[in-house]
Amino acid sequence: MSNNDNKVTILDIAKRAxxxxxxxxxxxxxxxxxxxxxxxxxxxAVAELGYRPNIFAQSLASGQSMTIGVLTQNFxxxxxxxxxEGILLGLDGSEYWPLFADGRxxxxxxxxxxxxxxxxxxxxxILVGGQIPEERLRKVAKEIPVIAVARExxxxxxxxxxxxxxxxxxxxxxxxxxxxxxxxAHITATVPYLDSVDDIxxxxxxxxxxxxxxxxxxxxxxxxxGNLQQQSGVLAVEMLLARGRPFSxxxxxxxxxxxxxxxxxxxxxxxxxxxxxxxxFDDESSAAYxxxxxxTVRQPSILMGQEAAKAMLALLNEQSPxxxxxxxxxxxxxxxxxxx
Amino acid sequence: MSNNDNKVTILDIAKRAxxxxxxxxxxxxxxxxxxxxxxxxxxxAVAELGYRPNIFAQSLASGQSMTIGVLTQNFxxxxxxxxxEGILLGLDGSEYWPLFADGRxxxxxxxxxxxxxxxxxxxxxILVGGQIPEERLRKVAKEIPVIAVARExxxxxxxxxxxxxxxxxxxxxxxxxxxxxxxxAHITATVPYLDSVDDIxxxxxxxxxxxxxxxxxxxxxxxxxGNLQQQSGVLAVEMLLARGRPFSxxxxxxxxxxxxxxxxxxxxxxxxxxxxxxxxFDDESSAAYxxxxxxTVRQPSILMGQEAAKAMLALLNEQSPxxxxxxxxxxxxxxxxxxx
DNA sequence: GTATATTCTGAAAGCGTTTTCAGTATAGTA
DNA sequence: TACTATACTGAAAACGCTTTCAGAATATAC
Numbered sequence: 001m002s003n004n005d006n007k008v009t010i011l012d013i014a015k016r017a018x019x020x021x022x023x024x025x026x027x028x029x030x031x032x033x034x035x036x037x038x039x040x041x042x043x044x045a046v047a048e049l050g051y052r053p054n055i056f057a058q059s060l061a062s063g064q065s066m067t068i069g070v071l072t073q074n075f076x077x078x079x080x081x082x083x084x085e086g087i088l089l090g091l092d093g094s095e096y097w098p099l100f101a102d103g104r105x106x107x108x109x110x111x112x113x114x115x116x117x118x119x120x121x122x123x124x125x126i127l128v129g130g131q132i133p134e135e136r137l138r139k140v141a142k143e144i145p146v147i148a149v150a151r152e153x154x155x156x157x158x159x160x161x162x163x164x165x166x167x168x169x170x171x172x173x174x175x176x177x178x179x180x181x182x183x184x185a186h187i188t189a190t191v192p193y194l195d196s197v198d199d200i201x202x203x204x205x206x207x208x209x210x211x212x213x214x215x216x217x218x219x220x221x222x223x224x225x226g227n228l229q230q231q232s233g234v235l236a237v238e239m240l241l242a243r244g245r246p247f248s249x250x251x252x253x254x255x256x257x258x259x260x261x262x263x264x265x266x267x268x269x270x271x272x273x274x275x276x277x278x279x280x281f282d283d284e285s286s287a288a289y290x291x292x293x294x295x296t297v298r299q300p301s302i303l304m305g306q307e308a309a310k311a312m313l314a315l316l317n318e319q320s321p322x323x324x325x326x327x328x329x330x331x332x333x334x335x336x337x338x339x340x
Numbered sequence: 341m342s343n344n345d346n347k348v349t350i351l352d353i354a355k356r357a358x359x360x361x362x363x364x365x366x367x368x369x370x371x372x373x374x375x376x377x378x379x380x381x382x383x384x385a386v387a388e389l390g391y392r393p394n395i396f397a398q399s400l401a402s403g404q405s406m407t408i409g410v411l412t413q414n415f416x417x418x419x420x421x422x423x424x425e426g427i428l429l430g431l432d433g434s435e436y437w438p439l440f441a442d443g444r445x446x447x448x449x450x451x452x453x454x455x456x457x458x459x460x461x462x463x464x465x466i467l468v469g470g471q472i473p474e475e476r477l478r479k480v481a482k483e484i485p486v487i488a489v490a491r492e493x494x495x496x497x498x499x500x501x502x503x504x505x506x507x508x509x510x511x512x513x514x515x516x517x518x519x520x521x522x523x524x525a526h527i528t529a530t531v532p533y534l535d536s537v538d539d540i541x542x543x544x545x546x547x548x549x550x551x552x553x554x555x556x557x558x559x560x561x562x563x564x565x566g567n568l569q570q571q572s573g574v575l576a577v578e579m580l581l582a583r584g585r586p587f588s589x590x591x592x593x594x595x596x597x598x599x600x601x602x603x604x605x606x607x608x609x610x611x612x613x614x615x616x617x618x619x620x621f622d623d624e625s626s627a628a629y630x631x632x633x634x635x636t637v638r639q640p641s642i643l644m645g646q647e648a649a650k651a652m653l654a655l656l657n658e659q660s661p662x663x664x665x666x667x668x669x670x671x672x673x674x675x676x677x678x679x680x
Numbered sequence: 681g682t683a684t685a686t687t688c689t690g691a692a693a694g695c696g697t698t699t700t701c702a703g704t705a706t707a708g709t710a
Numbered sequence: 711t712a713c714t715a716t717a718c719t720g721a722a723a724a725c726g727c728t729t730t731c732a733g734a735a736t737a738t739a740c
Contacts (some may be wrong), residue, residue: 009726020690029488032729035688042730050461056405057726059396060695075425076418076625085415088442098454100440102428116437119392230629259629266631285416289570291606291631360720365698375718400725539702597687 008051014260028053059121068312069117070098072128073105074088078284079254079301083128085148086305087320094313096123103130114140124312145315147323149308150299152198161308161323165199168297168328169206172279175295177214180339181249181277184211185222187236187257195329200228203253203281207272221245226257233260233276234267241268248276248339255280255287255296262290262335273337283331293333300326348391356389357381358437366649368393372464377499408440408652409457410481413445418624419594419641423468423489426645432505434653436463436510443470454480464652467491480575485655488647490639499671501648501663505539506635508668513592514617515635516669517554520679521589521617524551527576527597539570543593543621551674560584566597573600574607586614588679595620595627595636602630613677635672642668 010028014021019038022023024034027042045051059065062239070087074080101117103110107176110132110339117125124145127137134155139140140146141156148160176184188204208218224239226232233252240247252258258280265272271280278297281285287294314321350368354361358379366372367382374382385391399405410427414420427438441457443450450472457465464485467477474495480486481496488500516524528544547638549559564579566572573592577600592598598620605612612618612632620627620636627634647664654661 010728011726021727022690022692022729023688026689029728031688038688054400054726055460056396056399057695058728060394060400060697061726061728063695063728064398075428076421078416078418081416087439087444088415097460100428100438102425120437122394139699190576230626259626261635263631263676286570286599286626289603292605293603329672351696361716362699362722366719369698370717371698373717379720392720394696397725398698400699400727401696401700403698523738 007252008049008274009054010051012049013045013051014041015122022145025137025153026119031308046274065121065123066095066097067120067122067127068096068104068124068316069114069122070100070104070121070126070128070133071101071117071130073103073110073112073130075100075102077255078286079122079127079282079299080150082284082301083305085307086302086307087126087309088305088311089302090306091313094309096313096316103132103232105129107131107133124316126308126312134235145312147308147312147315149304150199150301158323161304161326162199163299163328164306165202165328166206166209167202168330169251169253169281170210171206171328171330172281172297174214176249176251176277176279177210178338179249179277179336182216182339183219183222183245183247184249184251185224185247187224187226187233187250187252187261189226189228189232189253189257195262200253207251219245222247226253226260228254228256230256230260232315233257233262237261237264237268249279249336250276251279251281253281255282256293257286257295258294259286259290261296272320273335277339279336281328286332288299288333292335294336295333296331297328298331299328342599344455348389349394350391351587351595352389353382353385353391353536354624356385369663372503378455397653405463406435406437406459407460407462408436408464408466409437409454409460409462409654410440410466410468411443411449411450411453411457411472413442413443413470414440415440415442417449418596418626419639420468420490421623422624422641423645423648425649426526426642427466428645428651430646431653436656437651438466443472445469445471447471447473464656466652468501485652487648487652487655489644490641499643502539502665503639503644503666505542505668506546506549507587508670509591509621510550511546511668511670512621513547514592515672516589516617516619516676517550519589519617519676522556522679523559523562523585523587524589524591525564525580525587526599527566527573527590527592528565529566529568529572529593529597547591558570558583562587566593566600568594568596570596570600570603573597573602574604575600577601577604577608589619590616591619591621591678593621595622595624595634598634598636599626599630602634614674617676617679619676621668627671628673630675632675635673635675637668637672668676 010021010024013024024042027034072080089227101113127148132154146159152162153160161310175216182276186207189200211218221243224236226236250261269275280294283296283298287296311321311323350361352365353364364382367374367379412420441453443453450470460549467488469490474493486499493500494501526547529540551558561583564576568648590601592601610616620634623636623638627636651661
């Protein structure tokens with residue numbers, strides 16, 4: 001059945017089926033009609049010989065790699081991994097396969113990854129987060145389709161799948177306000193080698209706006225900066241406490257920092273939510289298992305990945321898909337209490 | 341500098357450098373000595389024209405894809421993602437690149453993934469967990485190097501990188517024993533479509549043996565089964581509580597289930613570690629941020645991935661690497677208390 | 681019945697490399 | 711000086727497919 005020393009080529013099939021190689025190729029790719037009899041003969045020969053097309057020859061001849069490049073930022077970070085999972089899911093069943101590269105939030109490494117993908121002649125690129133200059137991306141987009149997930153490209157908005165970060169953060173803050181909180185701290189972030197990732201910045205803006213709309217002026221002493229990792233969440237709380245400015249709630253720009261904050265609070269004997277309420281962002285899978293379960297903004301990462309894959313497939317198919325914009329959904333669990 | 345419509349071929353370089361295509365290839369691959377002058381001329385032309393070799397042509401002609409297949413089980417699960425990250429790291433700097441496939445713990449999907457990788461003519465395969473029959477794997481191994489991480493292959497042990505699960509679980513249980521616990525529950529797991537993953541089974545065995553060596557007979561009422569996900573950890577605790585058999589400690593076969601268990605305990609008002617002690621397995625990155633921080637067995641996932649990649653590279657280089665066997669390291673944090 | 685489409689088909693020309701083969705210089709040896 | 715290694719080099723043959731081209735066979739229209 002399956003012949004492992006795959007030396008079976010299209011020529012063998014042709015010979016066996018008594019047709020020309022061209023005909024074999026035609027039935028295999030379905031690129032032109034072939035007489036039913038010959039078609040069958042080819043199929044039979046293919047099955048009998050356990051033929052597998054050589055993908056390099058195919059790619060070389062056709063100019064397509066049947067591969068789409070995915071440039072991510074952090075293997076192992078829950079939110080991004082969710083997107084990757086979604087991409088994998090969305091590509092499943094198509095002829096395309098993803099090729100991953102990890103940029104580790106370092107522009108230089110990212111650029112290298114991009115080059116690598118290009119060199120491997122991917123047919124399209126899906127960007128997951130990241131900070132490659134848009135100018136560079138536009139160049140790439142001239143050659144092959146580009147889709148960005150979880151990143152908003154100013155100059156090519158129609159190719160982006162993202163969440164309305166501003167609105168979602170606004171909503172989260174508003175919820176805290178409604179629960180009677182007035183002194184709400186915010187843990188934002190800067191990532192190394194860049195001032196600030198845009199979506200994180202949008203969350204900060206949303207937070208500030210909600211405050212203002214409630215007649216409160218954002219207090220710089222209540223805003224502290226992490227790096228999206230858990231540890232920075234604990235540091236952030238330490239910092240906040242050290243500043244001495246009282247607060248009754250914390251809104252963290254992502255769940256991981258919220259977890260860190262939660263631990264720091266625990267260490268200080270500050271109860272959540274009785275003493276301090278906590279809200280995160282992402283709703284990564286462990287948020288529901290924090291103690292107490294974390295109230296957070298859900299980003300549908302898997303879905304976003306799937307949509308990105310679907311859009312890419314459409315683009316590759318010469319269609320122009322309409323990309324969805326996602327709204328964050330506030331998932332209310334148990335980490336927020338009413339402030340008396 | 342970089343010419344994006346990459347129509348520059350080796351012929352263009354040849355023409356420009358006034359040499360034959362063969363010579364260009366020789367300097368590019370360093371496969372034979374070339375007169376210094378010509379070598380330079382070639383390099384210059386390459387730089388000027390922004391030449392990038394066409395990888396398909398290369399692969400077709402050389403028979404190598406410079407790609408190594410990685411068959412994983414669960415994108416998005418912390419431990420496995422750590423391994424992937426390690427593989428990526430370990431391959432960095434080499435000419436090889438990973439091609440990922442996700443088996444989702446379903447043999448059928450796994451097999452398809454394997455076929456896919458083979459069809460893409462990967463030069464080697466790294467298995468991450470999984471349950472593909474060894475017989476099939478041996479066939480593959482006859483053609484190309486195969487390395488398994490986090491899985492112990494009975495018939496080809498010299499190709500495996502794994503942790504001594506039995507010993508590690510024994511050690512964890514022993515620690516609980518030393519802390520005065522006598523009634524120690526264990527959350528084990530079965531994964532769908534298979535009786536039991538071997539390493540999880542080894543952990544169960546280690547737990548049982550430690551008990552026996554301490555003169556305690558394992559009590560089936562204290563052993564409960566999950567599926568490695570968090571939710572199953574909460575169910576496990578519910579089950580345990582429902583059975584009415586008292587216990588003062590829980591050893592979970594992985595961290596995720598430990599997190600679930602921790603939440604269930606919280607819900608019931610049972611304190612950790614004052615009322616019940618908790619030990620996990622894996623030391624995934626969030627373990628240190630559980631409340632209280634989780635005592636657990638560390639599996640050096642990133643390192644394991646790196647070692648796998650290094651071993652693969654060695655194999656590809658005709659060497660026969662000696663694979664390390666990892667010992668689990670008990671990381672003592674704050675989820676275990678002495679039992680009076 | 682002829683004229684015109686339409687459907688099939690094989691030959692052959694790529695696709696862009698690597699690698700073998702057969703030299704031609706050049707250096708080293710006696 | 712003649713002779714043999716050695717260092718370089720280019721022509722040309724793969725590698726295994728896709729696709730164009732043009733012709734043959736068949737169907738459709740008048």
